Amino acid sequence: MEAGAVSGILDTTLALVFTWVGYKTSMIIYKYTPYSYPNARIKAMEAKLLTEQRFNELAESRTLQNFVVSLEDTPYRDYLADLQSYDVESIERALEKALAGTYELMAKILPKRVNPFFRLLLEEWDVRNITSVVKAKLADEPAMDYVVEIGPMLQKVKAMAEAKSMEEILVILEGTPYEEPYQKLLLGEIDVRAFETELYKMHYGKLLDYALSKKDEERTILEEFVRLRIDKLNILTALRGKAAKLSAEEIRPMLIPGGSVKLDPLLHVEDLSMALAELDSTKYGPVIRDVREEVEKDLGVLERVLEEHIIERMNELNRFYPLSVATPLGYVLQKEREVRKLRAIAKLISDGLPPERIKELAGDVA
Known part of the structure; x- marks a missing residue:
């Protein structure tokens, strides 16, 4: 083969290699760079989430006014500043606004290709x-x-x-x-x-x-997030229905389409205990196995465990896709849990429970 032909082949090969490398580089920049700033900001916000020690201190407040004052050095300060009175309903509304503010912030700072999802969550x-x-x-x-x-x-x-x-x-x-x-x-x-x-x-x-309209890991993460939330609602609905002795025909219309687990076998059993046995054979079996006896007495335990499972799953996806929508989803789930605990503490203070009992009950909130 002549030297000119060999040189031409090498030039063509190099051009294809550089084109491929350039394409891959541009795809990496497109997929991951837009998450660099928002995810770094979210990591800084995660450091400000309240610790168990802080929740215990809040449980010692004894009055709702002290509870509000104790939150003045937290991101909740601005939402609680305009309270007209220190009643539990006003405090709960302010905390709900703070949670909504988190979704609004995610919609503002995240890439345009995913921020509409957080606006949908606000609905x-x-x-x-x-x-x-x-x-x-x-x-x-x-x-x-x-x-x-x-x-x-x-x-x-x-x-x-x-x-x-x-x-x-x-x-x-x-x-x-x-x-x-x-x-x-x-x-x-x-x-x-x-x-x-x-x-x-x-x-x-x-x-x-919306989740199914995305591509690659964004679809994977958003789809799993939605299906997990639907599963949680459907499992709780089905089990509450069984606890209330409702028939399959009464429960089925209350279930939301789109979950990842088939619950029909649960609907045809006689009672809650048998429904939990059926659930044990699904992918949620390992999630509830250690708390099954507690769940039979209190379905609130199951709600807490399922919430924790969703957070853990988002954390797993976050480790696998560190620059992705898994980071903000994991953060808003933690923020939801934090607001639930704060609302629970405020309600228990309002009810006049002693601090030690408040710590015990608030610790069971997820």
């Missing part, structure tokens, strides 16, 4: 608010007392709370995804429990559709 407050207002109206109670001032549809929710009739609420919901299920409720085609379930099905359906 869960719309679902809660709408169902709370409708339930209050049906019970002839002051609906505004049940509104948490969070969510993309907050103004419509407030208008619903002030509506003079149930029909007026339909006009307010016109053009929203919630119009159709509310119309069914008005017509008597579904009851309020089914109405609430429909709204949650829509919410988790949107989350799952």
Whole structure:
């Protein structure tokens, strides 16, 4: 072969190699660089999460005013600063706003290709608010007392709370995804429990559709996150149904599509103990095996264990994909747990329980 031909082949080969290396480098930059700043910021925020020692100190507050004062050196300070009174309801609302602020921050600092997911997560407050207002109206109670001032549809929710009739609420919901299920409720085609379930099905359906629209590890992480959350809700619904002696036909419509585990075998057994035995044969068996006896007495234990399992799974994905959406998801889960503990402590202080008992009960909150 002539020297010129050999040189041409080498040049072509080198050009292909450099093109491939350039493509791979650009893909790495596209996939990982946008997470560098937000994930570093989130790691710094994780260092400010409250420790068990701090929770124990808060349990010693004895009054809600002392509880609020003790949080002045934390990120909750700004949310608690405008409290008009030191009652547990006001404190819980402020803590909920702080949690929503975390989702809003994630939507602001994360790459554009994933930040809409965190805006979708905020819509869960719309679902809660709408169902709370409708339930209050049906019970002839002051609906505004049940509104948490969070969510993309907050103004419509407030208008619903002030509506003079149930029909007026339909006009307010016109053009929203919630119009159709509310119309069914008005017509008597579904009851309020089914109405609430429909709204949650829509919410988790949107989350799952968004997750499935992503690619590579972003799809892997977001999809697992959503399916794990759906599993948790469905498992708790199924077991609570069994504890209440409901039939499979009564429980099935309350389940949310999209979970990763088939629960139908649980629905056809006679009681809670047998349902837990069926659950033991699923992938959640190892998760609940050590606490099964406790779960039979208190399903709240199962809720805590499932929450911990989701956090652990996100931490595993975070270790496998260190520059990814797993980091912010893991952080918001920890923040949710922190807010639940703070709300529990505030409620227990309000109820007048002694500090040692508060520490014991708050320690069981996940």
